[in-house]
Amino acid sequence: MDKSTIVCRCEEINIDEIESAINLGARTFNDIKRLTRCGMGPCQAKCCMNLVRQIISDKTGQPLHEIRPPRMRVPLGVTRMGALAGSQASSVTSVFGESTEEGETVHEEKL
Protein backbone atom coordinates (compact mmCIF):
# COMPACT_ATOMS: atom_id res chain seq x y z
CA MET A 1 0.00 0.00 0.00
CA ASP A 2 0.97 3.62 -0.54
CA LYS A 3 3.22 4.43 2.43
CA SER A 4 1.71 7.89 2.74
CA THR A 5 -1.63 6.36 3.79
CA ILE A 6 -2.77 7.81 7.12
CA VAL A 7 -2.90 5.32 10.01
CA CYS A 8 -3.63 7.65 12.94
CA ARG A 9 -6.56 9.83 11.92
CA CYS A 10 -6.10 12.33 14.76
CA GLU A 11 -2.40 13.12 14.58
CA GLU A 12 -2.22 12.24 10.88
CA ILE A 13 0.66 9.81 11.09
CA ASN A 14 1.19 7.67 8.00
CA ILE A 15 2.57 4.17 7.41
CA ASP A 16 6.00 5.52 6.46
CA GLU A 17 6.38 7.45 9.72
CA ILE A 18 5.47 4.38 11.75
CA GLU A 19 7.83 2.16 9.80
CA SER A 20 10.59 4.74 10.22
CA ALA A 21 10.04 4.66 13.98
CA ILE A 22 10.34 0.87 13.88
CA ASN A 23 13.56 1.22 11.88
CA LEU A 24 14.82 3.50 14.64
CA GLY A 25 14.20 0.72 17.14
CA ALA A 26 10.58 1.11 18.21
CA ARG A 27 9.12 -2.28 19.13
CA THR A 28 5.96 -1.43 21.08
CA PHE A 29 3.03 0.86 20.47
CA ASN A 30 4.22 3.01 23.36
CA ASP A 31 7.60 3.43 21.62
CA ILE A 32 5.84 4.56 18.45
CA LYS A 33 3.68 6.98 20.42
CA ARG A 34 6.74 8.60 21.95
CA LEU A 35 8.55 8.90 18.63
CA THR A 36 5.70 10.01 16.38
CA ARG A 37 2.66 11.15 18.45
CA CYS A 38 0.70 8.34 16.75
CA GLY A 39 -2.26 7.52 18.98
CA MET A 40 -1.92 10.69 21.06
CA GLY A 41 -4.74 12.74 19.54
CA PRO A 42 -8.28 13.10 20.83
CA CYS A 43 -9.28 9.46 20.16
CA GLN A 44 -6.27 8.18 22.14
CA ALA A 45 -5.42 5.30 19.78
CA LYS A 46 -8.96 3.89 19.73
CA CYS A 47 -8.90 3.81 15.91
CA CYS A 48 -5.26 3.05 15.13
CA MET A 49 -4.54 0.58 17.95
CA ASN A 50 -4.73 -2.59 15.92
CA LEU A 51 -3.56 -1.01 12.68
CA VAL A 52 -0.28 -0.04 14.35
CA ARG A 53 0.04 -3.42 16.08
CA GLN A 54 -0.33 -5.07 12.66
CA ILE A 55 2.39 -2.85 11.15
CA ILE A 56 4.75 -3.71 14.04
CA SER A 57 4.01 -7.39 13.51
CA ASP A 58 4.52 -7.23 9.72
CA LYS A 59 7.74 -5.27 10.07
CA THR A 60 9.37 -7.09 13.00
CA GLY A 61 7.86 -10.57 12.76
CA GLN A 62 6.58 -10.41 16.34
CA PRO A 63 3.29 -12.32 16.65
CA LEU A 64 0.24 -10.11 17.34
CA HIS A 65 -0.40 -11.70 20.73
CA GLU A 66 2.96 -10.38 21.92
CA ILE A 67 2.27 -6.82 20.83
CA ARG A 68 0.35 -5.05 23.55
CA PRO A 69 -1.98 -2.13 23.00
CA PRO A 70 -0.75 1.31 24.08
CA ARG A 71 -1.24 2.37 27.69
CA MET A 72 -4.74 3.74 28.26
CA ARG A 73 -5.00 6.72 30.54
CA VAL A 74 -7.60 8.76 32.37
CA PRO A 75 -9.70 10.65 31.61
CA LEU A 76 -11.30 8.07 29.35
CA GLY A 77 -12.61 10.12 26.46
CA VAL A 78 -12.45 13.83 25.80
CA THR A 79 -13.54 15.59 28.99
CA ARG A 80 -13.79 19.33 29.48
CA MET A 81 -11.55 20.88 32.09
CA GLY A 82 -14.60 22.35 33.81
CA ALA A 83 -16.05 18.88 34.33
CA LEU A 84 -12.80 17.70 35.91
CA ALA A 85 -12.04 20.76 37.97
CA GLY A 86 -15.63 21.38 38.93
CA SER A 87 -17.32 24.54 37.80
CA GLN A 88 -19.86 24.31 40.63
CA ALA A 89 -17.47 24.52 43.52
CA SER A 90 -19.72 23.09 46.22
CA SER A 91 -20.95 19.88 44.63
CA VAL A 92 -18.04 18.69 42.62
CA THR A 93 -15.38 16.14 43.31
CA SER A 94 -12.39 16.32 41.04
CA VAL A 95 -10.72 13.15 39.79
CA PHE A 96 -7.44 14.81 40.53
CA GLY A 97 -8.19 16.14 43.95
CA GLU A 98 -10.17 13.55 45.87
CA SER A 99 -9.29 10.27 47.61
CA THR A 100 -5.69 11.24 48.32
CA GLU A 101 -4.61 9.65 51.56
CA GLU A 102 -3.58 12.03 54.30
CA GLY A 103 0.01 13.07 53.82
CA GLU A 104 0.02 11.97 50.22
CA THR A 105 0.77 14.69 47.74
CA VAL A 106 0.78 12.87 44.42
CA HIS A 107 -2.40 12.85 42.42
CA GLU A 108 -4.11 9.51 42.55
CA GLU A 109 -5.28 8.67 39.07
CA LYS A 110 -4.53 5.06 38.30
CA LEU A 111 -2.19 4.81 35.36
Place this chain on the structure above:
Amino acid sequence: MHLTNHPVLGKDDRKTIQFYFNNKLLNAKEGQTIAAAIMANGIKKMGVSRKLQQSRGLFCGVGRCYSCFVTVDGLEHVLSCSTLVEEGMEVYSNLSDPDVRRGENEY
Protein backbone atom coordinates in the same frame (compact mmCIF):
# COMPACT_ATOMS: atom_id res chain seq x y z
CA MET B 1 -31.39 12.81 2.55
CA HIS B 2 -34.08 12.05 5.08
CA LEU B 3 -35.34 8.49 4.88
CA THR B 4 -39.04 9.24 5.23
CA ASN B 5 -40.30 5.71 4.74
CA HIS B 6 -38.15 3.00 6.27
CA PRO B 7 -38.66 -0.57 4.98
CA VAL B 8 -38.88 -1.99 8.52
CA LEU B 9 -39.64 0.97 10.77
CA GLY B 10 -42.21 2.64 8.54
CA LYS B 11 -42.93 6.35 8.34
CA ASP B 12 -40.83 8.87 10.25
CA ASP B 13 -43.36 10.95 12.16
CA ARG B 14 -40.89 12.94 14.24
CA LYS B 15 -41.32 16.69 14.38
CA THR B 16 -39.27 18.80 11.97
CA ILE B 17 -37.05 21.41 13.61
CA GLN B 18 -34.57 23.93 12.22
CA PHE B 19 -30.94 24.67 12.99
CA TYR B 20 -28.03 26.53 11.40
CA PHE B 21 -24.93 24.94 9.91
CA ASN B 22 -22.33 27.50 8.87
CA ASN B 23 -25.07 30.17 8.94
CA LYS B 24 -27.34 28.21 6.62
CA LEU B 25 -30.81 27.31 7.93
CA LEU B 26 -31.41 23.55 7.65
CA ASN B 27 -34.20 21.15 8.56
CA ALA B 28 -33.73 18.31 11.02
CA LYS B 29 -35.90 15.78 12.80
CA GLU B 30 -36.32 16.08 16.54
CA GLY B 31 -34.21 13.40 18.20
CA GLN B 32 -31.55 13.33 15.49
CA THR B 33 -27.90 13.83 16.27
CA ILE B 34 -26.20 16.91 14.83
CA ALA B 35 -24.13 14.72 12.49
CA ALA B 36 -27.21 12.97 11.13
CA ALA B 37 -29.06 16.25 10.72
CA ILE B 38 -26.17 17.72 8.73
CA MET B 39 -25.91 14.60 6.58
CA ALA B 40 -29.66 14.56 5.99
CA ASN B 41 -29.06 17.82 4.13
CA GLY B 42 -26.51 16.21 1.82
CA ILE B 43 -23.45 17.57 3.65
CA LYS B 44 -20.77 15.07 4.68
CA LYS B 45 -17.89 17.31 5.66
CA MET B 46 -17.98 18.39 9.33
CA GLY B 47 -14.56 19.99 9.49
CA VAL B 48 -10.88 19.64 8.73
CA SER B 49 -8.00 17.81 10.37
CA ARG B 50 -5.53 19.68 12.58
CA LYS B 51 -2.24 19.15 10.77
CA LEU B 52 -2.99 18.63 7.09
CA GLN B 53 -6.32 20.47 7.00
CA GLN B 54 -7.97 17.50 5.28
CA SER B 55 -11.74 17.03 5.21
CA ARG B 56 -13.30 15.03 8.01
CA GLY B 57 -16.80 13.73 8.65
CA LEU B 58 -18.71 11.06 10.52
CA PHE B 59 -16.60 7.92 10.79
CA CYS B 60 -17.41 5.66 13.76
CA GLY B 61 -20.77 7.16 14.68
CA VAL B 62 -20.41 6.15 18.32
CA GLY B 63 -18.27 8.87 19.86
CA ARG B 64 -14.89 7.17 19.78
CA CYS B 65 -13.02 8.42 16.71
CA TYR B 66 -13.53 12.18 17.26
CA SER B 67 -13.60 12.86 13.51
CA CYS B 68 -16.94 14.65 13.58
CA PHE B 69 -16.12 17.58 15.88
CA VAL B 70 -18.19 20.73 15.31
CA THR B 71 -18.67 24.00 17.19
CA VAL B 72 -22.11 24.32 18.80
CA ASP B 73 -23.42 27.65 20.06
CA GLY B 74 -19.85 28.82 20.59
CA LEU B 75 -18.62 25.68 22.33
CA GLU B 76 -15.80 24.10 20.36
CA HIS B 77 -15.04 20.41 19.82
CA VAL B 78 -18.52 19.03 20.33
CA LEU B 79 -19.03 15.49 19.04
CA SER B 80 -21.73 15.84 16.40
CA CYS B 81 -22.42 12.08 16.33
CA SER B 82 -23.35 11.97 20.00
CA THR B 83 -25.09 15.32 20.56
CA LEU B 84 -28.75 15.87 19.76
CA VAL B 85 -29.69 18.73 17.45
CA GLU B 86 -31.93 21.41 18.96
CA GLU B 87 -34.22 24.06 17.53
CA GLY B 88 -32.24 27.17 16.56
CA MET B 89 -28.86 25.60 17.33
CA GLU B 90 -25.92 27.33 15.66
CA VAL B 91 -23.46 24.78 14.40
CA TYR B 92 -20.18 25.55 12.67
CA SER B 93 -17.53 23.34 11.05
CA ASN B 94 -14.49 22.45 13.14
CA LEU B 95 -11.72 24.29 11.33
CA SER B 96 -9.01 24.84 13.94
CA ASP B 97 -7.90 24.25 17.50
CA PRO B 98 -9.76 26.16 20.19
CA ASP B 99 -8.47 29.58 21.12
CA VAL B 100 -7.41 28.89 24.71
CA ARG B 101 -6.66 32.52 25.45
CA ARG B 102 -10.26 33.58 25.01
CA GLY B 103 -12.06 34.94 28.06
CA GLU B 104 -12.70 32.25 30.64
CA ASN B 105 -16.21 33.40 31.49
CA GLU B 106 -17.39 33.39 27.94
CA TYR B 107 -19.68 30.39 28.39
Place this chain on the structure above:
Amino acid sequence: MNTDLLIVGGGPAGLNAAYKAASNGLKTTVIDRWFTLGGQLNQQTQFYNNLPQHFENQRGYQLANYLIDRLRKLDVKILENHKMIGAYNNGSIGVTDGKSTFQVQAANVIMTTGAMEEPDIFPGWTLPGVMTAGAAQILINRERVLPGKRALILGSNNFALEVARQLNDCGVAVKGIVESRNELLSQNDELLCEVDIPVLLDSAIERAIGKGEVEKVYVNTDGIESVYDVDLICIAKGMTPIFEPFEIMSCDLTYQEKLGGWLPKYDSRFETTSPSVYIAGNAAGITNIGGILLTGEIAAASILEKSNAANSLKIEEEKKYLWGELYRIESAENPSALDARLDVIRNFHHETGIQLPVYLDSVFGGLTNG
Protein backbone atom coordinates in the same frame (compact mmCIF):
# COMPACT_ATOMS: atom_id res chain seq x y z
CA MET C 1 -22.72 8.09 45.59
CA ASN C 2 -23.02 4.55 46.95
CA THR C 3 -24.56 1.52 45.31
CA ASP C 4 -24.51 -2.28 45.68
CA LEU C 5 -23.93 -2.73 41.98
CA LEU C 6 -22.73 -0.27 39.37
CA ILE C 7 -23.24 -1.23 35.76
CA VAL C 8 -21.10 0.68 33.28
CA GLY C 9 -22.88 0.54 29.93
CA GLY C 10 -26.62 0.28 29.30
CA GLY C 11 -26.56 -1.94 26.22
CA PRO C 12 -28.16 -5.40 26.14
CA ALA C 13 -25.58 -6.99 28.45
CA GLY C 14 -25.82 -4.20 31.03
CA LEU C 15 -29.61 -3.96 30.87
CA ASN C 16 -30.06 -7.69 31.30
CA ALA C 17 -27.55 -7.80 34.15
CA ALA C 18 -29.26 -4.84 35.83
CA TYR C 19 -32.65 -6.51 35.60
CA LYS C 20 -31.34 -9.72 37.11
CA ALA C 21 -29.64 -7.90 39.98
CA ALA C 22 -32.37 -5.37 40.73
CA SER C 23 -35.21 -7.88 40.56
CA ASN C 24 -33.36 -9.85 43.26
CA GLY C 25 -33.07 -6.87 45.55
CA LEU C 26 -29.63 -5.42 44.80
CA LYS C 27 -29.43 -1.63 44.84
CA THR C 28 -28.38 -1.14 41.23
CA THR C 29 -27.13 1.87 39.27
CA VAL C 30 -26.69 1.92 35.50
CA ILE C 31 -24.60 4.58 33.79
CA ASP C 32 -24.41 5.04 30.05
CA ARG C 33 -22.35 7.61 28.17
CA TRP C 34 -25.07 7.90 25.50
CA PHE C 35 -28.32 9.88 25.71
CA THR C 36 -30.42 6.72 25.52
CA LEU C 37 -30.11 3.20 26.87
CA GLY C 38 -29.97 0.22 24.53
CA GLY C 39 -26.50 0.64 23.08
CA GLN C 40 -25.95 -0.63 19.57
CA LEU C 41 -29.09 -2.76 19.79
CA ASN C 42 -31.18 0.33 19.04
CA GLN C 43 -30.35 0.28 15.34
CA GLN C 44 -30.46 -3.48 14.76
CA THR C 45 -33.52 -4.04 12.60
CA GLN C 46 -32.73 -7.67 11.81
CA PHE C 47 -34.82 -10.43 13.37
CA TYR C 48 -33.12 -12.55 16.01
CA ASN C 49 -34.37 -16.12 15.78
CA ASN C 50 -32.04 -17.71 18.31
CA LEU C 51 -32.38 -15.78 21.55
CA PRO C 52 -32.09 -17.51 24.95
CA GLN C 53 -35.23 -19.52 25.75
CA HIS C 54 -36.47 -17.01 28.33
CA PHE C 55 -36.68 -14.31 25.63
CA GLU C 56 -39.13 -14.06 22.76
CA ASN C 57 -37.49 -13.94 19.35
CA GLN C 58 -37.80 -10.43 17.93
CA ARG C 59 -36.02 -7.66 16.06
CA GLY C 60 -33.02 -5.96 17.70
CA TYR C 61 -34.58 -2.55 18.36
CA GLN C 62 -37.71 -4.23 19.76
CA LEU C 63 -35.52 -6.21 22.13
CA ALA C 64 -33.79 -2.99 23.18
CA ASN C 65 -37.15 -1.40 23.99
CA TYR C 66 -38.23 -4.51 25.89
CA LEU C 67 -35.06 -4.56 28.01
CA ILE C 68 -35.32 -0.83 28.75
CA ASP C 69 -39.06 -0.88 29.63
CA ARG C 70 -38.62 -3.93 31.83
CA LEU C 71 -35.81 -2.29 33.75
CA ARG C 72 -37.59 1.05 34.18
CA LYS C 73 -40.34 -0.71 36.11
CA LEU C 74 -37.82 -1.62 38.81
CA ASP C 75 -36.22 0.57 41.43
CA VAL C 76 -32.97 1.13 39.48
CA LYS C 77 -31.01 4.34 39.25
CA ILE C 78 -30.43 5.04 35.56
CA LEU C 79 -28.03 7.76 34.54
CA GLU C 80 -27.88 8.45 30.80
CA ASN C 81 -25.28 10.92 29.49
CA HIS C 82 -22.92 9.77 32.23
CA LYS C 83 -19.56 8.38 31.35
CA MET C 84 -16.90 6.63 33.37
CA ILE C 85 -13.70 8.63 33.00
CA GLY C 86 -11.42 7.14 35.61
CA ALA C 87 -10.88 5.31 38.86
CA TYR C 88 -9.68 6.28 42.32
CA ASN C 89 -7.26 4.48 44.58
CA ASN C 90 -10.09 3.68 46.96
CA GLY C 91 -11.72 1.61 44.19
CA SER C 92 -14.48 4.06 43.40
CA ILE C 93 -15.22 5.09 39.86
CA GLY C 94 -15.11 8.63 38.47
CA VAL C 95 -18.23 9.51 36.52
CA THR C 96 -18.98 12.70 34.64
CA ASP C 97 -22.12 14.10 33.07
CA GLY C 98 -19.98 16.55 31.11
CA LYS C 99 -20.49 19.35 33.64
CA SER C 100 -19.10 17.90 36.82
CA THR C 101 -17.41 14.75 38.04
CA PHE C 102 -18.36 12.59 41.00
CA GLN C 103 -17.34 9.32 42.61
CA VAL C 104 -19.41 6.17 42.62
CA GLN C 105 -18.55 3.72 45.37
CA ALA C 106 -19.92 0.32 44.43
CA ALA C 107 -19.59 -3.03 46.21
CA ASN C 108 -19.55 -4.64 42.76
CA VAL C 109 -19.15 -3.36 39.23
CA ILE C 110 -20.17 -4.99 35.97
CA MET C 111 -18.54 -3.28 33.04
CA THR C 112 -20.35 -3.90 29.79
CA THR C 113 -18.34 -1.58 27.61
CA GLY C 114 -19.11 -3.40 24.37
CA ALA C 115 -16.99 -3.44 21.27
CA MET C 116 -15.65 -1.10 18.67
CA GLU C 117 -15.50 -1.64 14.93
CA GLU C 118 -12.05 -2.09 13.49
CA PRO C 119 -10.97 0.24 10.71
CA ASP C 120 -9.33 -0.92 7.49
CA ILE C 121 -7.17 1.55 5.68
CA PHE C 122 -6.49 2.66 2.12
CA PRO C 123 -5.44 6.01 0.67
CA GLY C 124 -8.41 8.31 1.16
CA TRP C 125 -10.02 6.40 4.04
CA THR C 126 -10.17 9.58 6.11
CA LEU C 127 -12.44 11.34 3.59
CA PRO C 128 -16.02 12.14 4.59
CA GLY C 129 -18.23 9.43 3.11
CA VAL C 130 -15.95 6.67 4.39
CA MET C 131 -17.41 5.30 7.61
CA THR C 132 -17.76 2.11 9.57
CA ALA C 133 -20.64 -0.16 8.59
CA GLY C 134 -22.03 0.45 12.06
CA ALA C 135 -22.11 4.22 11.47
CA ALA C 136 -24.02 3.72 8.22
CA GLN C 137 -26.44 1.44 10.04
CA ILE C 138 -26.99 4.05 12.75
CA LEU C 139 -27.77 6.63 10.06
CA ILE C 140 -30.41 4.55 8.28
CA ASN C 141 -32.06 2.77 11.19
CA ARG C 142 -31.81 5.21 14.09
CA GLU C 143 -31.39 8.59 12.45
CA ARG C 144 -33.42 7.79 9.34
CA VAL C 145 -30.84 9.43 7.10
CA LEU C 146 -29.37 8.01 3.89
CA PRO C 147 -25.58 8.19 4.21
CA GLY C 148 -25.11 8.13 0.42
CA LYS C 149 -26.62 7.13 -2.88
CA ARG C 150 -24.12 4.57 -4.16
CA ALA C 151 -21.98 2.48 -1.83
CA LEU C 152 -19.17 -0.03 -1.61
CA ILE C 153 -18.87 -2.33 1.40
CA LEU C 154 -15.31 -3.25 2.44
CA GLY C 155 -15.37 -6.66 4.12
CA SER C 156 -17.71 -9.62 3.96
CA ASN C 157 -18.39 -10.79 7.51
CA ASN C 158 -21.96 -11.30 8.77
CA PHE C 159 -22.31 -7.68 9.79
CA ALA C 160 -21.03 -6.46 6.39
CA LEU C 161 -23.68 -8.48 4.60
CA GLU C 162 -26.42 -7.43 7.01
CA VAL C 163 -25.62 -3.74 6.57
CA ALA C 164 -25.26 -4.16 2.79
CA ARG C 165 -28.73 -5.67 2.71
CA GLN C 166 -30.22 -3.02 4.98
CA LEU C 167 -28.69 -0.19 2.91
CA ASN C 168 -30.03 -1.82 -0.25
CA ASP C 169 -33.51 -2.13 1.26
CA CYS C 170 -33.43 1.54 2.21
CA GLY C 171 -32.67 2.55 -1.36
CA VAL C 172 -28.88 2.87 -1.41
CA ALA C 173 -27.38 1.27 -4.53
CA VAL C 174 -24.76 -1.10 -3.14
CA LYS C 175 -22.27 -1.42 -6.02
CA GLY C 176 -20.19 -4.14 -4.48
CA ILE C 177 -18.89 -6.05 -1.49
CA VAL C 178 -15.10 -5.85 -1.64
CA GLU C 179 -13.32 -8.84 -0.10
CA SER C 180 -9.59 -9.49 -0.30
CA ARG C 181 -9.97 -13.25 0.08
CA ASN C 182 -11.33 -15.59 -2.56
CA GLU C 183 -14.56 -16.28 -0.68
CA LEU C 184 -17.05 -14.46 1.52
CA LEU C 185 -16.20 -14.52 5.24
CA SER C 186 -19.88 -14.87 6.11
CA GLN C 187 -21.72 -18.12 5.56
CA ASN C 188 -24.92 -16.14 5.73
CA ASP C 189 -24.99 -15.33 2.02
CA GLU C 190 -28.75 -15.80 1.74
CA LEU C 191 -28.75 -12.14 2.81
CA LEU C 192 -27.65 -11.38 -0.74
CA CYS C 193 -30.44 -13.42 -2.35
CA GLU C 194 -32.93 -11.58 -4.52
CA VAL C 195 -30.88 -8.38 -4.47
CA ASP C 196 -28.43 -7.06 -7.02
CA ILE C 197 -25.30 -6.67 -4.91
CA PRO C 198 -22.13 -7.75 -6.72
CA VAL C 199 -19.48 -9.59 -4.72
CA LEU C 200 -15.92 -8.56 -5.60
CA LEU C 201 -13.56 -11.30 -4.38
CA ASP C 202 -9.73 -11.11 -4.50
CA SER C 203 -10.30 -7.38 -4.42
CA ALA C 204 -8.99 -4.39 -2.53
CA ILE C 205 -9.78 -0.70 -2.47
CA GLU C 206 -6.68 0.98 -3.95
CA ARG C 207 -7.75 4.50 -3.16
CA ALA C 208 -10.71 6.77 -2.69
CA ILE C 209 -10.64 10.30 -4.02
CA GLY C 210 -12.94 13.29 -4.08
CA LYS C 211 -13.17 16.97 -3.29
CA GLY C 212 -14.13 17.18 0.38
CA GLU C 213 -15.87 13.81 0.22
CA VAL C 214 -15.67 10.46 -1.54
CA GLU C 215 -16.51 10.67 -5.24
CA LYS C 216 -14.50 7.92 -6.93
CA VAL C 217 -13.08 4.65 -5.70
CA TYR C 218 -10.46 2.55 -7.45
CA VAL C 219 -10.81 -1.16 -6.81
CA ASN C 220 -8.14 -3.69 -7.75
CA THR C 221 -9.44 -7.15 -8.56
CA ASP C 222 -6.66 -9.63 -9.25
CA GLY C 223 -4.51 -6.91 -10.80
CA ILE C 224 -7.31 -5.34 -12.83
CA GLU C 225 -8.39 -1.85 -11.82
CA SER C 226 -12.01 -0.71 -11.93
CA VAL C 227 -13.41 2.70 -11.04
CA TYR C 228 -16.59 3.09 -9.02
CA ASP C 229 -18.55 6.33 -8.81
CA VAL C 230 -19.68 5.91 -5.22
CA ASP C 231 -20.18 8.44 -2.43
CA LEU C 232 -20.17 5.97 0.47
CA ILE C 233 -17.69 3.34 1.62
CA CYS C 234 -18.66 1.22 4.61
CA ILE C 235 -15.80 -0.50 6.39
CA ALA C 236 -16.74 -3.80 8.04
CA LYS C 237 -13.54 -5.41 9.19
CA GLY C 238 -14.82 -6.84 12.46
CA MET C 239 -15.02 -5.77 16.07
CA THR C 240 -12.67 -5.59 19.01
CA PRO C 241 -13.60 -5.45 22.73
CA ILE C 242 -13.45 -2.05 24.46
CA PHE C 243 -11.05 -2.71 27.30
CA GLU C 244 -9.63 0.63 28.40
CA PRO C 245 -11.99 1.13 31.36
CA PHE C 246 -10.82 -2.29 32.59
CA GLU C 247 -7.19 -1.28 32.26
CA ILE C 248 -7.95 1.75 34.43
CA MET C 249 -9.47 -0.68 36.97
CA SER C 250 -6.16 -2.62 36.93
CA CYS C 251 -7.64 -5.70 35.26
CA ASP C 252 -5.11 -7.99 33.54
CA LEU C 253 -5.57 -8.42 29.82
CA THR C 254 -5.17 -11.43 27.58
CA TYR C 255 -5.14 -11.92 23.82
CA GLN C 256 -7.63 -14.09 21.95
CA GLU C 257 -7.86 -13.53 18.23
CA LYS C 258 -11.20 -15.34 17.98
CA LEU C 259 -12.72 -13.04 20.60
CA GLY C 260 -11.59 -9.91 18.76
CA GLY C 261 -8.10 -9.30 20.19
CA TRP C 262 -7.08 -7.95 23.60
CA LEU C 263 -9.64 -8.29 26.37
CA PRO C 264 -9.71 -8.60 30.17
CA LYS C 265 -9.11 -12.00 31.74
CA TYR C 266 -12.13 -13.40 33.55
CA ASP C 267 -13.27 -16.50 35.41
CA SER C 268 -16.42 -18.63 35.20
CA ARG C 269 -18.33 -15.99 37.17
CA PHE C 270 -17.16 -13.31 34.70
CA GLU C 271 -15.12 -11.67 37.44
CA THR C 272 -11.88 -10.08 36.22
CA THR C 273 -8.50 -10.17 37.98
CA SER C 274 -9.66 -7.10 39.93
CA PRO C 275 -11.93 -8.42 42.69
CA SER C 276 -15.57 -7.33 42.38
CA VAL C 277 -15.05 -6.00 38.86
CA TYR C 278 -17.10 -8.12 36.46
CA ILE C 279 -17.35 -8.17 32.68
CA ALA C 280 -20.08 -9.13 30.22
CA GLY C 281 -21.25 -8.66 26.67
CA ASN C 282 -18.98 -8.00 23.71
CA ALA C 283 -16.31 -6.62 26.06
CA ALA C 284 -15.82 -10.23 27.20
CA GLY C 285 -15.25 -11.33 23.61
CA ILE C 286 -17.14 -10.60 20.42
CA THR C 287 -20.25 -12.76 20.37
CA ASN C 288 -23.85 -12.80 19.16
CA ILE C 289 -26.86 -11.24 20.87
CA GLY C 290 -27.58 -14.43 22.82
CA GLY C 291 -24.07 -14.44 24.23
CA ILE C 292 -24.31 -10.74 25.09
CA LEU C 293 -27.54 -11.20 27.06
CA LEU C 294 -26.45 -14.38 28.81
CA THR C 295 -23.01 -13.22 29.93
CA GLY C 296 -24.65 -10.19 31.54
CA GLU C 297 -27.09 -12.39 33.37
CA ILE C 298 -24.40 -14.82 34.51
CA ALA C 299 -22.29 -11.97 35.89
CA ALA C 300 -25.28 -10.58 37.80
CA ALA C 301 -26.23 -14.03 39.11
CA SER C 302 -22.66 -14.51 40.32
CA ILE C 303 -22.84 -11.27 42.28
CA LEU C 304 -26.17 -12.33 43.78
CA GLU C 305 -24.61 -15.63 44.75
CA LYS C 306 -21.71 -13.86 46.44
CA SER C 307 -23.93 -11.27 48.13
CA ASN C 308 -26.24 -13.97 49.53
CA ALA C 309 -29.04 -11.92 48.05
CA ALA C 310 -30.77 -14.98 46.70
CA ASN C 311 -31.19 -18.62 47.57
CA SER C 312 -27.89 -20.23 46.68
CA LEU C 313 -29.33 -23.49 45.38
CA LYS C 314 -31.74 -21.60 43.17
CA ILE C 315 -28.94 -19.40 41.83
CA GLU C 316 -26.80 -22.42 41.08
CA GLU C 317 -29.68 -23.97 39.11
CA GLU C 318 -30.15 -20.70 37.24
CA LYS C 319 -26.48 -20.39 36.40
CA LYS C 320 -26.47 -23.95 35.16
CA TYR C 321 -29.36 -23.09 32.83
CA LEU C 322 -27.71 -19.84 31.68
CA TRP C 323 -24.44 -21.58 30.93
CA GLY C 324 -26.35 -24.29 29.06
CA GLU C 325 -28.00 -21.63 26.92
CA LEU C 326 -24.70 -19.83 26.37
CA TYR C 327 -23.14 -23.08 25.24
CA ARG C 328 -26.11 -23.95 23.01
CA ILE C 329 -26.23 -20.58 21.25
CA GLU C 330 -22.50 -19.90 20.91
CA SER C 331 -21.64 -23.44 19.80
CA ALA C 332 -24.29 -23.14 17.08
CA GLU C 333 -23.47 -19.65 15.89
CA ASN C 334 -19.80 -19.12 16.66
CA PRO C 335 -18.04 -22.25 17.93
CA SER C 336 -14.50 -20.87 17.57
CA ALA C 337 -15.36 -17.86 19.76
CA LEU C 338 -16.91 -20.19 22.35
CA ASP C 339 -13.72 -22.27 22.40
CA ALA C 340 -11.68 -19.10 22.89
CA ARG C 341 -13.99 -17.94 25.69
CA LEU C 342 -13.68 -21.29 27.47
CA ASP C 343 -9.90 -21.00 27.05
CA VAL C 344 -9.88 -17.59 28.73
CA ILE C 345 -11.87 -18.96 31.66
CA ARG C 346 -9.88 -22.18 31.91
CA ASN C 347 -6.60 -20.24 31.91
CA PHE C 348 -7.88 -17.95 34.65
CA HIS C 349 -8.82 -20.89 36.86
CA HIS C 350 -5.52 -22.59 36.08
CA GLU C 351 -3.56 -19.46 37.07
CA THR C 352 -5.45 -18.94 40.32
CA GLY C 353 -5.74 -22.64 41.21
CA ILE C 354 -9.45 -22.20 41.85
CA GLN C 355 -11.51 -25.18 40.65
CA LEU C 356 -14.18 -24.67 38.05
CA PRO C 357 -17.61 -25.26 39.57
CA VAL C 358 -18.73 -28.90 39.24
CA TYR C 359 -21.97 -27.87 37.53
CA LEU C 360 -19.95 -26.52 34.61
CA ASP C 361 -18.43 -29.94 33.88
CA SER C 362 -20.83 -30.47 31.00
CA VAL C 363 -19.87 -27.10 29.46
CA PHE C 364 -16.13 -27.41 29.88
CA GLY C 365 -16.27 -31.14 29.17
CA GLY C 366 -13.42 -33.52 29.82
CA LEU C 367 -11.02 -30.74 28.91
CA THR C 368 -11.22 -29.29 32.41
CA ASN C 369 -9.40 -32.32 33.72
CA GLY C 370 -6.92 -32.53 30.88
